[in-house]
Amino acid sequence: MSVNRKNTIVAIIGGGFSGAALAVHLHRAVGGLGGVGIVVFEPRERLGAGLAYSTPEPANRINVPAGRMTLYPDDPDSFVRYLDSTNALTEDAAAVLADGQAYPQRKVFGAYVAAEIAPLLDAGTLQHKRSKVVHVARHGDGWELHTADGDSHFADIVVVATSHPPPALPRALVPLANHPKLVADVNADAALDDIAAGDRILIVGNGLTAADAFAALKRRGHHGSVVSLSRRGLRSRGHPAVPQEPYGDFADPPLRSASELLRRVREALRAAQASGVTWHGVLDAVRLQGRDIWRNLPLNERRRVVRWLRPFWDAHRFRIAPQVETLLDEAIVSGQLRIVAGSLVSAQADEEGSLHVDLRLRGQKNITQIDLDAIIVTTGPAHGGILKSQAFLSGLEDAGLLTLCPTGLGIRCDERSRAIDSLGKSVETLLIGGPLARGTFGELMGLPQVTEHAVYVAGEIAHSLASAAAERHGSLEPLESTSDR
The missing domain is CATH 3.50.50.60 (FAD/NAD(P)-binding domain)
Structure with a gap:
């Protein structure tokens, strides 16, 4: 400069x-x-x-x-x-x-x-x-x-x-862009104000933002059914019961491919388990060495990490507050909350304002339709x-x-x-x-x-x-x- x-x-x-x-x-x-x-x-x-x-x-x-x-x-x-x-x-x-x-x-x-x-x-x-x-x-x-x-x-x-x-509106939801109960950005002011306590809700996304949205709904007294949809149905994981020290070396020798990274992580997970260390210690080591790992990967391998490994990384790396984790666990046990793996196919609203969404569940060819009152998008920043x-x-x-x-x-x-x-x-x-x-x-x-x-x-x-x-x-x-x- x-x-x-x-x-x-x-x-x-x-x-x-x-x-x-x-x-x-x-x-x-x-x-x-x-x-x-x-x-x-x-x-x-x-x-x-x-x-x-x-x-x-x-x-x-x-x-x-x-x-x-x-x-x-x-x-x-x-x-x-x-x-x-x-x-x-x-x-x-x-x-x-x-x-x-x-x-x-x-x-x-x-x-x-x-x-x-x-x-x-x-x-x-x-x-x-x-x-x-x-x-x-x-x-x-x-x-x-x-x-x-x-x-x-x-x-x-x-x-x-x-x-x-802000998150990008999924293509399947574009026809509902002006619907009063489509929450396209849950972080916007008063984003949840139009949702009633008994509304049937679809949350698109299943990470920390989805968890925050559900916790906010529960604080407001929401008791209606909630479906939380993501491609793989992965929830944000919680913290270890006992603090774990970082476990594993992923920078020396340098990793040159996404598959090699995955192999080394899996090896470390097995070794950690044999030593009484949970997966948290292994993922913490990856996080601490993240810059060196990333620097050593060629561009095409970085892209593979983003496309194939990032969803699993995000679910384990970005851990949820125990208070919110307990809230989600209780809602799943009670049947109020369902975690679903699948993708959006289409969506429409009828004359009364009710929403109808077609899903393709993971591993299935047939379409599943669900009837809803509101949709909340929590897919993360675009x-x-x-x-x-x-x-x-x-x-x-x-x-x-x-x-x-x-x-x-x-x-x-x-x-x-x-x-x-x-x-x-x-x-x-x-x-x-x-x-x-x-x-x-x-x-x-x-x-x-x-x-x-x-x-x-x-x-x-x-x-x-x-x-x-x-x-x-x-x-x-x-x-x-x-x-x-």
Whole structure:
């Protein structure tokens, strides 16, 4: 990066957890440089919560124990101290389990991040622009950002840290797009308000978002039948009864194919079982070594992992809060909830507004029709359409400055998290932060990995700024990049 202005502005587009974490760690990383302004563009009133941690729904909890949630990799107890100092769990009796592990409501973690970032805002070392960025374009050696309120802002460096795109409506449900009881985005405000307590519901998807939707329905008193549909009928798995240490080495020797990865995981699972270790330890080892595993795989093998192994990975990797797991288990036993493996074929509504959906159950050729009152789509973000999800992203794509990751997992970037343009070249001052960079970095969806990536990107920016400062002062000593460490 060639940044030579006296005062350097770093603009972070998106102030959810990814953007807020980057802002905090960038402040730490450039603290000794001076002359660096950090501006976060986020329409929400509060930084750090984003889509995941701004939900007011009490039934939505963090999915890992509070002791594993932190803004600071070097301070793992930060969130726990916040809970203790604020008595945030005193009115949430269900948050703490018998073993002492706490799974607070998700909004509590958002409040914690906001509390951590507040001193930076109060001191003026970080600015929060409460407006949506609608256009970004080259401007000399930097960038010009236009916001929805009509303002324009200059930045030397831009980091794209926006939230996940909304789910894509399955093709079979397009005829119902305007139906009042089709919930196309369960994270939208008041998404479940039109659903009655006795409605027969189809939930399309069976992961953590589906579990959150069911928990929210139950809190509202829903007692109607629910079918949760996914291609393989895989549920998000729970946490181990006893904490497990990571088990297995999947980086040495390097894996070169999806089939080799699967074979090594299966071997480790058998060995772990013989040693009294559950599958959790093996999958945790894969997660911790995820970046090295991903880096060693050729592109075509990465695509095979995404297509064939990802559903099984997601079900075991993204574990469910015990409170929600118990709720689902009880609903399955009572018969209220059915987990179904299959696919959507078609859907229609009759004159009375009732819904009729044709399914093809897994392993069967015949069509099964179910009658419903409501449908909730929880299929997850449509990452393949990320560049069309916001106007400024579409504009950068049209200008040839952003491209899709070839694995379909987000935005293409290099090993320093710099965007790669349509000519295959790195864009020095345009970076990708958070899960949108996972096509390059692999495992980048869990909060610990997002935090570590924020530290990494902050280090890359700080290195570039320090190098520019050294050049201005005539220093010839090379500065080390975090990607070389």
